[in-house]
Amino acid sequence: MHLEEFAEGTSFLHRLDPRVKFISVMPYIFVIAFIQGLRGPFLALMVSLSMIGLSRISFKKVIGRIIVVNAFILFLWIFLPFSYPGEAVFNIGPLKATYEGFLYTFSITLKANAIVLTTIAVFGTTKVFSLAHALVHLKVPNKLIHLFFFFYRYISVLHEEYTRLKNAMTIRCFRPKTNMHTYRTYAYLIGMLIVKSYDRSRRIYNAMVCRGFSGKFPIVSHFEFKKVDLFFGFFIIVITFTLAII
Template sequence: MTATPIPDIKGSGWIVARDPRLRVIAVLAFALITVGLDHVISTSSALGLALGLALAAGLKARDLVRRLLALEGFMLIVLLTLPFTVPGQPWFDLGSLSASRAGRDLALMILFKANAVVLALITLVGTLDPVVLGQALGRLGVPDKLTHLLLMTARQIHLVHAEFVRLRQAMRARAFVPRTDWHTWRVYGWLMGMLLVRSLARAERVMDAMRCRGFHGRLYRLDTPRWRTGDTLGALGLALLLGALVWLDQS
């Protein structure tokens, strides 16, 4: 039985059709500007812009929520603690604890910034195939070793996951039931050890196969990207929107 692949997030529309190099540069510029914003209004506007990009890319709300769950758990802790730890004008009292308006505003800004950056990453980069992303990074001047590492990692993740599923199925076939005892922890330790050993053996076989095909330490890019008029318009539009965010933050 084969392992079920991890589902990828898919998009459609005008944004997804843009050049991968533009999307990588756009998400970097968006993240840098969003992180540097200093007011709740501008950070909330950045979140609105990220949501607009996600909607324009045709992403499903279910996929976005599933990928944001881990982030929102951490953000919940920030929202509950920062108002009580940052000094400033009192907002409300909870027993002997006093929440400040400055802590509330800081927590909201962190919440908006984090969600905006993650949404932009999901929309602009998360919808790219790993191979296309690696090629785009190579075209932008990222060192070959880093792009090779990305491409190899994207290739091996599915293989390691499939090996993990096979080992788990073997454990179930032997009637293993996890409990809170030392035997369960030992079994999980053996599982991780066997996964590492088999992953190493698989990597060595892949390396031997690559050498048989003439691999000499470099992967050649065979893509032929073309910069279109839509890419230029997209770059100009994003530059205007980011400039508007900076102006709103400083006004």
């Protein structure tokens, strides 16, 4: 499982202080989610696209990610224009597609893509552990960050366990079909995965106690607030206010 595929790179977005990213961009994406109409979302989308350009990540991979979001949006396009009261544009049988319905759905489409592109360009370009480290500085509860840390650390391990169990099933000629046997087999697979993860967590805890874990992870690299961070933060705040006003 290669998870952090956008995090490798050297653009200025990759080098930004993650603390600045959280403080400036979190309010920004919430403002995008809250605004209505077309002008604001359109401006936001333009800003997001330029951020993707600046991050110099593979455009092809970004498109792949965007498709997931737009599958849900497409589902909305099938229904929303017909269920919104307003002026009719055309009719299919008893169904009336309204001008307002189209505008509303289009606005949602712009907003969703603007937020997702920003998320990829800004948060995708930092390593997950650096983001977690930044959250420590931003006073997110320690327990929650520790939980996230171990959770993320052991996904690949558990995925390996899962692959091993799955291979064992395949070797024994397991073919998934729509029947009770299949569901029971998958249930036991999940059960086994849970048992293994529980046993592993006991070993992890004991190993940590043996090494004198005191509830703190020593970190070698520290964040550094640079001029470019100040500039980026200021720019995002200006854009945020612009969006809120127009």
